[in-house]
Ligand SMILES: NC(=O)c1ccc[n+]([C@@H]2O[C@H](COP(=O)([O-])OP(=O)(O)OC[C@H]3O[C@@H](n4cnc5c(N)ncnc54)[C@H](O)[C@@H]3O)[C@@H](O)[C@H]2O)c1
C-alpha cells in the first residue's frame with residue numbers, strides 16, 4: 001500500500017523537493033526510488049537533483065535571508081512555535097512515514113518525533129535570548145559593544161538514522177538565529193524531511209527560509225561547500241564524509257559543524273548496580289537497532305562481575321523482538337541496507353574467528369533483520385573494538401583495573417559518547433573526567449536531550465548541537481568600537 005494511503009493526512013507524503021516555497025522535481029526529471037527496509041518494497045521516489053537545483057535553493061535562501069534576519073526574535077519564535085505545534089499534531093503520520101522509510105519500531109519513531117519537535121520549541125524560546133555584551137574600553141570615553149548576528153545561509157546534510165531530529169536539531173537553531181537553510185536529507189529517508197517542509201510551509205515560514213533538495217549527494221554537497229553565499233555547513237554523518245566536506249569548505253573558509261561517528265565505551269565496574277547497568281546497556285546499545293552514533297560500541301566489564309553481567313545481559317537481550325517496525329511489539333527493526341548487514345557480519349566473523357564466543361544471536365535472520373547479539377571475550381585487536389559496528393551487536397571486553405578501563409576506552413580516534421556504571425562517587429568523577437569524550441553518561445544509558453550540548457571531540461566532530469550552545473553555532477560576533485580605545 002502506498003505511504004499516502006496509510007496516513008491520516010495523505011498530503012504529508014511529498015515526492016518533490018521544496019525550493020523557494022515551491023514543490024519541484026529535478027530539472028532533468030530524474031528520480032531516486034526509496035524502499036522500505038523491512039519489506040524491500042519501493043514506497044516512492046524523490047527528485048534526483050544536482051548542482052543546478054542546489055544553486056537555485058541557495059539563491060532562494062540568500063534572498064529570504066535579507067528579510068528573515070530582520071524579523072524580530074518574537075516573530076521568528078512565533079513561526080517556530082507554530083511549526084512545533086504542527087509536528088506534534090501530525091506526530092502519528094510523521095512517525096509512520098519514518099518507520100516506513102527507515103525501519104525503526106513505531107514507538108521509537110513516535111519518540112523521535114517528540115524529540116525532534118523539542119528542538120523547535122527549545123530554539124523558539126532561545127531566539128529571544130540572543131544577548132550581546134558591553135566591554136569596558138581602555139579609554140574613559142571609549143565603548144565596546146558586542147552584537148550577535150546570524151551567520152547567513154546554512155547548508156545542512158543529514159543522515160538516515162534519525163531522519164527527523166537530525167534535521168530539527170540544525171534547522172531550528174539556524175532559523176531562531178535568523179539564518180536561512182538548504183537541507184539535503186539522506187537518500188534513504190527523504191520523506192521525513194519533506195514532510196517537515198510541508199509543515200513549515202503550513203506554519204507560515206516564508207518562502208526560501210527552508211529549502212529541501214534531494215538527489216546526488218556528492219554533487220549537492222559540492223554545490224553547498226563551494227558556494228561563497230553559504231556561510232556555514234552543518235553535517236551529521238560518517239567521519240569519512242565529514243572530513244571530505246571539511247576539506248571542501250576550506251576554500252571559502254566556511255564555519256563547519258560536524259557530528260560524526262563514535263565508538264562509545266560503556267564501563268561497568270565491580271561496584272555497579274548490575275540491573276541498572278543492564279538497563280543502561282539495553283537502552284544505549286539497542287536503540288534504533290544499534291544504528292545510533294551514541295550507541296555503546298564496546299562494553300567493558302570488570303573481572304569481578306563479568307560472568308554475572310554477561311548472563312543478565314544475555315537474558316535481557318533474548319527478550320528483544322525483531323521484526324517490521326509497524327508490527328505490534330517489535331523492539332528491533334531492520335538494518336538500513338545490505339552494506340550495513342555486511343559490516344555487522346564482518347565484525348562478528350572477525351571477532352569469533354579471533355576468540356570471541358557468541359552468547360546470543362550472531363547471525364542474519366532474514367532480509368535486513370539481524371539478530372540482537374552478545375559476544376563474550378572480545379579483545380582490543382578485533383575490528384569490533386576499533387570501528388563503529390552500527391548494529392545490534394554487544395561485544396563484552398574484560399578489564400581488571402580502573403586505569404586499564406580508561407586506557408582501553410580512550411584508545412580510539414573517536415570521542416563522542418561514553419558511559420560508566422559505578423556506585424562510588426569519587427570513581428564516577430575521576431573516570432568521567434579521564435574519559436576523552438564529549439559526553440559521559442554516569443549511571444545513565446542515554447545522553448541525548450534537548451537541554452544539553454550534544455557533540456564529540458577528536459574525530460567525532462566539531463561544535464555542539466542542542467542547548468543554548470547550539471544557537472551560538474549559527475551566530476557571528478560583531479564588535480562595535482565607539483570613541484577612543
Ligand atoms: N555525531 C552525531 O550526532 C551523529 C548522529 C547521527 C549519525 N552519525 C554518524 O553517521 C553515520 C551514519 O550515517 P550515514 O551512513 O548516513 O553517513 P554518511 O556520511 O554516509 O551520510 C550522511 C549524509 O551525507 C551524505 N553524503 C554522502 N556522501 C556525500 C558526499 N560525498 N558529499 C556530500 N554529502 C554526502 C549522505 O547522502 C547523507 O545525507 C555513522 O557514522 C554515525 O555515527 C553521527
Ligand SMILES: O=C[C@H](O)CS(=O)(=O)O
Nearest residue numbers: 161162291292293294448
Ligand atoms: O545518531 C545519533 C543521534 O545524535 C541520535 S540522538 O540524538 O542520540 O537521539
